[in-house]
Amino acid sequence: MIDRNRYVETLTEMLRRASTQLPSDVVEALRAGQSVEEEGSLARKALDTILMNVDLAREQVAPICQDTGTPVVWVHHPLGISTIELGDAMKEAVRQATSRQFLRPNAVETLTGRNTGDGAGRGIPFIHFEEWDRPEIEVRALLKGGGSENVGMQYKLPDNGLGAGRDLEGVRRVVLDAVVQAQGKGCAPGTLGVCIGGDRVSAFEESKRQLLRPLPDENPIAELAELEAVLLRQGNELGIGPMGFGGKTTLLGVKLGALDRLPACYFVTISYMCWADRRAGVRISEGGEATWLS
Amino acid sequence: MAELKLPADEAAIRELTVGDYVELSGRMITGRDAAHKWLLESFREEVAPFLQGTAIYQCGPVVRKNDDGCYDFVAAGPTTSIREEPYEADVISQYGLRGVIGKGGMGPKTLDALGRYGAVYLHAVGGAAQVLAAAVKRVERVFMLEEFGVPEAMWVIDVERFPVMVTMDSHGGTLHEEVERESRERLARLLGRETSRV
Incomplete structure (x- = not known):
């Protein structure tokens, strides 16, 4: 009771x-982004504004x-x-x-x-x-x-257009495609929660559950930990930047999880979390x- | 750092180009989905003077009503602009708007109208609801509050040093297209192929 x-x-x-x-690890990641963006660039200005906003919200106890x-x-x-x-x-x-x-x-x-x-x-x-x-x-x-929810994606592999087969290389290809499709519309820099496998329902839940992980934690599954690092690096090489203004800070984190799947199904499901993680x-x-x- | 006074004349708007950071001061008006549709159903004489020469802010604010009957903006970040793509070009031409403030950018129809009529698209930082609300110094009046509700009503506001980025200008420039094209090329390289799926 x-x-x-x-x-x-x-x-x-x-x-x-x-x-x-905002959780302290997210603030740290935003500050790290701020420090690599060029002074005077729109990317830098966007991150300056975002960090000012985070402080203001905390002080004023406002959303x-x-x-x-x-x-x-x-x-x-x-x-x-x-x-x-x-x-x-x-x-x-x-x-x-x-x-x-x-x-x-x-x-x-x-x-x-x-x-x-x-x-x-x-x-x-x-x-x-x-x-x-x-x-x-x-x-x-x-x-x-809602903005970030609207850019979530679910791919089914194989995806011929992207040359994505049913393996972790295929996962890499579709996740990067999702980042490009999202551009800045999900309020970049974002964090990706990804579920490999599962069914169409369980996969979206698992992708969101992945977003509960603190940004600096390490995936206990070695090959997923490695892919997370690759996707974070390559996602940031796309040049989309904060709010899609161009820049080095497109993603703050990538978190991967895997669920078992039906033999016929291989879904890759991506939930995009905005910078206000x-x-x-x-x-x-x-x-x-x-x-x-x- | 440029400052732009609202209302603005065409010359001031034509000087702005993609990549400029601008701080707005003066009068603007909010309007999102319901407002855009309503503005085009017929010409709204009563609101027209508040649109002429100024900017429409695509925003669904959180608003507090004070004991003296005045209003304050509590949280006021931009909403996604592309939903107004079917309407915005006509709102610009019929009401003489000089600016559109939102997030995520807009499409070719709006871009064309910006060039044709001398207006500019100003990108506010999505999610920065506190910074932007703090720049709203006064709520002057409100239209269609009863009919549309708080987020969709048209709020006439005075702002000071309201921070925005020019991402679409009156010379055909659009940062959104540039960034998207460049990111697709980079994706193609990361996938080891000539071009990526569009």
């Missing part, structure tokens, strides 16, 4: 942090971007906790964060075009539940904006104590 009010309060605080405070995105949430919980209660509390937290202007009312009824007004809707927020063998509850969330997490002990995750 969870203490609902306290749980809602903690989750609302998690959404406030996600919307107003980094007016598109506060869709909350995508992963919950790990122990045996015996009701996922109905947990899901209900998460939805309430979205409503409260919206009423306090940490989130913009971002749920639109597709058939009527009406905005629900409180940030919650059918399928919003999207919550993934997983039971684990620990006593505490862990919640991690991404706030994923908003994620937050919290671990809640049995007694309700919150520990913030980076």
